[in-house]
Amino acid sequence: MTEVRVPTLGESVSEATVATWFKKPGDSVAVDEMLCELETDKVTVEVPSPVAGTLSDIVANEGDTVGVDALLANVSEEGNAGPEETKPREEKATSEDGPASPSKGSESVDVMVPTLGESVSEATVSTWFKKVGDSVEQDEMLCELETDKVSVEVPAPTSGTLTEILAEEGSTVEAGGKLAVMGGSGGASASPSKAPDDNQYSTPDAGNAGPGKDIKDGPAAEKAMAEAGVKRDDVKGTGKDGRATKSDVAAAVAAANSAPKASSAPASAPRAPSPAEDADREERVKMTRLRQTIARRLKDAQNAAAILTTYNEVDMTEVMALRNQYKDQFEKKHGVRLGFMSFFTKACCHALKEVPEVNAEIDGTDIVYKNFVHMGVAAGTPQGLVVPVIRDADSMSFAEIEKAIGEKGKRARDGKLSMAEMQGGTFTISNGGVYGSLMSSPILNPPQSGILGMHKIQDRPMVVNGEIKIRPMMYLALSYDHRIVDGKGAVTFLVRVKEALEDPRRLLMDL
Template sequence: MSIEIKVPVLPESVADALLAVWHVKEGDFVNEGDNLVDLETDKVMLEVPATVSGTIQSIKIPEGTNVTAGELLAVLVEGEAAPVEAAKEEAPVAAASEDAHKLSPAVKVLVEENKLDVSVIPATGKDGRHTKEDILKFLESGQSATKAAAPVAPKATPAAAPLNIPMGNRTEQRVPMTRLRATIADRLLEAKNSTAMLTTFNEVNMKNVIELRKKYKDEFEKRHGIKLGFMSFFVKAAVEALKKYPAVNASIDGNDMIYHGYFDIGVAVSSPRGLVVPVIRDADQKSLADIEKTIMDFAIRAKEGKLGLEDMTGGTFTVTNGGVFGSMMSTPIINPPQSGILGMHKTYDRPIAENGQVVIAPMMYLAHSYDHRIIDGKEAVGFLVAIKDAIEDPTRLLLDI
């Protein structure tokens, strides 16, 4: 029986997609659920899975072609797998290796980062496979699944292939923008041209947060199965500051100002295709551990191109951390239709005056870019000072002051 593989219904506001990569070729046998092709839109990367098991009879559209919803991509002939090769009659591999073959890339990252033995973790996926939810649920339970043997070395993530540009002889190489890169360019220009953007700066002493993290990081990781980073502190601090200055959490729609009674915080994440901003929903209701797990999940899925459109829409404020790349100071650009964005930077030991004495302290510059049409300078500065106060005295986050 022949099965037509078509372009799925595209996300709202997406007119077409670019056929980026075929993962199969004509004559290949595929299992139900296997990813056949990646479709790149200006917002997300879509995967088109096989609806049944069978053989790829023909591929109708080559890579690099623009496609629309409903277009025929390929024809698949339903049927059984090819006979098992004689080589597969060799002695079975170790159980640990069998488990490894059943792990998806996202699950492998979680297992290797937390040094887990998947043989003791219940699997709920198809054919006894472990899902990401299985691993996260096990980590949240606080049980121990560390292998007794030597810890598994984290698998090195291959770096993005550099452009192959010959040096010398005044050579040039022309590379077309990806859909995402072109959209980023358009949105940045839109933000610069359609908002009255202004940036205010401050600096924060990271000493107390660093000491707090150092004191509890091992216990935190043991209890929650996730490392305690600085991003979660800044997300929580931003939420508390937004409660005090609701205009920073608002947006403009025509001649109306919309004040949001919820706190959906976007976090800028680097991916091989460019910068994306997935959103932590209801960040005010999440603990530091919940925020760290959400950010880690975003980072993994961004690297694999698995973020969906629903992950990147509806944010009310954004936090970006250029410090992970070594940035000491920058002016972040607002992510429309939001009215504000917080820029974090690298922490450096610098001399400061403290109680009349010059001391060396770990200092970070903060930048708050905002739309001056809706946020006054007094509110913008007060908002940034509120974040500074919460980070320099983290107990404020617990006492809600």
């Protein structure tokens, strides 16, 4: 058996995504024949077969993220596998053990924790889709793992029977650790009921799902649909090839709950439930690793920093007029919509130059001033709040900022952000206005010393040049670490942001 591993990807490139497999398990391959294609941030890498033989199994499936030298697949060399080997094995099993089941004579196969991503060393076993003794097909999902940022599905490395589960649900496992053991690689395919069939995926349930033939939703999505009682027809799949994801199921459930429901008058006055009855109606769910991380970091921020918040309000008339005037030309030229976030990012970058302590951090007894702005942009996802970082935002144009925000936001919603993309921020903007928030006090994102909270734009009567006029107003909130930022600096920063937004020409003139 020869291992196929990820080749060197180039300087400063440590991971890649498996884009396409050109071969499937059981296919014959020649030396240097292309097995799969990997994609990195810079190039596409083809992986050839190191030997002639048969592709035994695929360890890293399409869409998986793999590191340098990670195991991709195994190839059985010519003469070591295939029809020539099958008959002697069967004869040996018959002569030594009598009439043997097809699974006998097969070696056990370990199910390992896959590569979890850069700087992610452990995960929690969320759900087992199979139990000990179940027969499984190759690449059928065995379990789901949760890390601080994404969910990882673990497929069966081969067909057979799940003989032992080593990591139960809720347990913490490390990258490269052993999850389970499989045996009897022929057992799952020996039964007539498991024989391949052209209509294998064309049952009514699968056929109505939307994905094409031979495409199934992930077990996590199927489990979520079963638990929520949602039909596949009601779920719009946004995954690869139209597959449904857990977030798609959550969206379908939310849509169903928001639909008006018929109400019926009660026959008698409602009776207050007892505490015991309340307990029966409660649901206890273990916090995800991402939610645990968010909770821990927010509490650490409260414990470590002296957080204060100062408020102001900004008249959005000029920004909205400028945006409405140029948004069509902007999108036509740059291929991205002109939003409000680029204006706020630019305004904050200008203000941070004048009040650098808001862009600094405390390291022991030192203050570290940053001569650059790595802007964190808080984004809500189905799994929780994450803060991807736009590096050197102070040197970007409006179009570059909008493109970066759009790309980071999409990766955040898809759960594809790496830890490196959420580290190193020097200041953060959080837009609670998209959810309808009128005013709030954002909490710091350590070790940063400042965070700007944006809110809902609301028409209000304002006195302008001695006259009462209706203006689109937004409350702004700056939370800051009072250990390093004085009240004067915080107020000055917020006033500079207000001035830049109420007269956007100041941004162009660097005033």
